[in-house]
Amino acid sequence: MQLHTHRHRVSRDQEWFTREIVENRERVRAAAGAGAVHFCYPGGNYLEEFGGWLEGCGVETATTCDPGLCSPESRRHFLPRFMDMNSVREIEFRAWVSGFAALMPRRTYAPAGGQFLEDWRKQPARQG
Numbered sequence: 472m473q474l475h476t477h478r479h480r481v482s483r484d485q486e487w488f489t490r491e492i493v494e495n496r497e498r499v500r501a502a503a504g505a506g507a508v509h510f511c512y513p514g515g516n517y518l519e520e521f522g523g524w525l526e527g528c529g530v531e532t533a534t535t536c537d538p539g540l541c542s543p544e545s546r547r548h549f550l551p552r553f554m555d556m557n558s559v560r561e562i563e564f565r566a567w568v569s570g571f572a573a574l575m576p577r578r579t580y581a582p583a584g585g586q587f588l589e590d591w592r593k594q595p596a597r598q599g
């Protein structure tokens with residue numbers, strides 16, 4: 472069990488961003504009994520400055536939703552990945568596992584909207 476922020480949100484503000492990591496780490500420690508040092512960006516949303524902020528929080532690696540395979544050139548706070556889900560066909564999965572898919576043209580991942588704390592707070596209060 473590793474880090475994913477406590478509210479499934481990131482922030483453009485370093486203090487709020489760090490709070491999410493610290494609170495999430497406390498909850499993970501309580502549930503899993505161990506400290507968490509790996510992180511996955513909620514909704515695939517990240518900014519360049521997040522790498523340094525994560526480093527400052529003791530986070531060793533972070534995974535994006537950018538499709539790709541890791542290599543020695545991958546930056547450890549912005550790792551690409553293969554996103555497996557029910558809609559992925561067997562042949563696509565095999566292509567990724569073999570490394571062949573990394574050679575093929577592909578769509579980039581569009582980060583999920585509303586994943587920044589600042590945007591979340593601006594939403595109107597829900598009725599009922």
Ligand SMILES: [Zn+2]
Nearest residue numbers: 475479513514
């Ligand atoms: Zn998530």
